[in-house]
Amino acid sequence: MKRRDFLAAGTLAMATAMVSPQLFAATKDKPLQVLALVFDDYETLDLHGPVEMIGHMKNVQIKLVGAKSIIRSYQGPKVVTDISTDSVTPCDLFIVPGGLGTRKLVEDEELMTWLRKQVSVSEKVFSICTGSALLARAGILDGINATTNKMAYQWVTGLARQVNWQPRARWVDDGKFLTSSGVSAGTDAALFYVSQLRGEVEARRIERLTEYHWNHDAKNDPYAVS
Amino acid sequence: MKRRDFLAAGTLAMATAMVSPQLFAATKDKPLQVLALVFDDYETLDLHGPVEMIGHMKNVQIKLVGAKSIIRSYQGPKVVTDISTDSVTPCDLFIVPGGLGTRKLVEDEELMTWLRKQVSVSEKVFSICTGSALLARAGILDGINATTNKMAYQWVTGLARQVNWQPRARWVDDGKFLTSSGVSAGTDAALFYVSQLRGEVEARRIERLTEYHWNHDAKNDPYAVS
Numbered sequence: 001m002k003r004r005d006f007l008a009a010g011t012l013a014m015a016t017a018m019v020s021p022q023l024f025a026a027t028k029d030k031p032l033q034v035l036a037l038v039f040d041d042y043e044t045l046d047l048h049g050p051v052e053m054i055g056h057m058k059n060v061q062i063k064l065v066g067a068k069s070i071i072r073s074y075q076g077p078k079v080v081t082d083i084s085t086d087s088v089t090p091c092d093l094f095i096v097p098g099g100l101g102t103r104k105l106v107e108d109e110e111l112m113t114w115l116r117k118q119v120s121v122s123e124k125v126f127s128i129c130t131g132s133a134l135l136a137r138a139g140i141l142d143g144i145n146a147t148t149n150k151m152a153y154q155w156v157t158g159l160a161r162q163v164n165w166q167p168r169a170r171w172v173d174d175g176k177f178l179t180s181s182g183v184s185a186g187t188d189a190a191l192f193y194v195s196q197l198r199g200e201v202e203a204r205r206i207e208r209l210t211e212y213h214w215n216h217d218a219k220n221d222p223y224a225v226s
Numbered sequence: 227m228k229r230r231d232f233l234a235a236g237t238l239a240m241a242t243a244m245v246s247p248q249l250f251a252a253t254k255d256k257p258l259q260v261l262a263l264v265f266d267d268y269e270t271l272d273l274h275g276p277v278e279m280i281g282h283m284k285n286v287q288i289k290l291v292g293a294k295s296i297i298r299s300y301q302g303p304k305v306v307t308d309i310s311t312d313s314v315t316p317c318d319l320f321i322v323p324g325g326l327g328t329r330k331l332v333e334d335e336e337l338m339t340w341l342r343k344q345v346s347v348s349e350k351v352f353s354i355c356t357g358s359a360l361l362a363r364a365g366i367l368d369g370i371n372a373t374t375n376k377m378a379y380q381w382v383t384g385l386a387r388q389v390n391w392q393p394r395a396r397w398v399d400d401g402k403f404l405t406s407s408g409v410s411a412g413t414d415a416a417l418f419y420v421s422q423l424r425g426e427v428e429a430r431r432i433e434r435l436t437e438y439h440w441n442h443d444a445k446n447d448p449y450a451v452s
Binding site for chain 1: 411
């Protein structure tokens with residue numbers, strides 16, 4: 001099977017077949033290090049859906065990184081950052097949520113530079129919703145199969161034509177880069193990541209624990225852009 | 227139709243028929259005041275799922291209330307409280323999430339006293355997951371139709387036998403009290419609240435905006451206790 005077909009298929013069966021021995025090994029020695037970017041007017045569920053699912057794996061540390069100590073979500077509640085964007089932090093997973101705040105941030109050259117450096121020390125990068133706009137604008141997704149929020153599809157895809165944007169995908173996994181569709185798609189993609197990293201049994205355990213209904217098929221995208 | 231049958235039915239059609247003129251009026255004059263309790267080891271999605279959905283309505287203010295200024299979720303990331311539990315705050319909606327932290331908190335008599343007072347100045351009270359354990363233990367749900375996390379059903383229901391616990395319900399709406407099943411059920415119940423308050427069109431707008439798949443039938447409970 002060609003690599004492109006493999007990526008396009010994106011079924012759970014394939015996901016579990018793709019468990020990475022390197023990433024899996026990280027769980028034996030030290031906690032899985034997860035870093036999530038936050039900025040004012042980030043979208044609440046973009047961040048906290050994945051945090052919920054990934055945070056239920058054993059031996060995981062999730063930290064927030066941002067330009068200041070307190071960050072306000074679009075919906076109002078505020079989070080505290082653990083790490084500053086003054087430096088970069090090697091991690092197993094780097095999460096980039098979206099939200100209204102990305103509209104301004106795509107013009108922030110300092111952030112673009114930091115993003116490129118942070119991605120270079122991250123084992124895997126996971127964007128949710130318009131988080132992909134930040135990565136795309138920084139040139140990080142050039143030549144990569146990726147998706148984004150379908151409600152903001154024209155805006156995001158217009159920022160970087162060199163990305164192989166996928167109009168029909170709940171999420172797209174292309175090696176180092178996992179990009180999800182809008183808001184709640186991030187929660188489904190997070191369980192895909194769990195299954196990829198630690199197997200489907202673990203993903204199903206967390207689905208049950210959170211009384212969730214996991215849309216586990218990347219091709220099942222009810223909001224696809226036709 | 228008898229009141230009990232009406233409550234047991236819990237369909238969307240009924241939900242929209244139940245739009246409260248009082249609550250609806252609140253949107254015309256001042257922002258809808260939403261207050262959410264947070265405590266260490268609260269469950270991330272219990273809080274942030276509802277915050278996501280409710281926070282997309284127009285003219286809403288969501289504030290966090292807690293015993294200290296910084297609160298750590300079970301999954302790690304920290305939030306900042308806006309208001310202290312030293313006093314009570316009149317509000318339109320009071321949200322009580324669950325999580326591992328409730329296991330200790332059910333023994334906290336000071337919190338129980340505060341909860342009773344806070345509920346008395348709240349127009350509507352919405353618990354998610356084991357958040358209902360706190361309300362039940364405080365005697366607030368006595369005689370009320372309610373539900374809770376199905377993974378912790380024996381523990382929660384054992385705390386207060388005077389509650390009319392419902393073993394099969396994604397959520398239960400009983401007048402002032404809306405109680406949801408575990409974790410992700412809170413997100414579905416939050417959209418029910420939106421539909422009750424501002425109509426189904428608004429709930430469907432937010433569902434689409436967040437690329438969500440709303441389980442809009444309270445009777446559709448895949449994790450029911452048989």
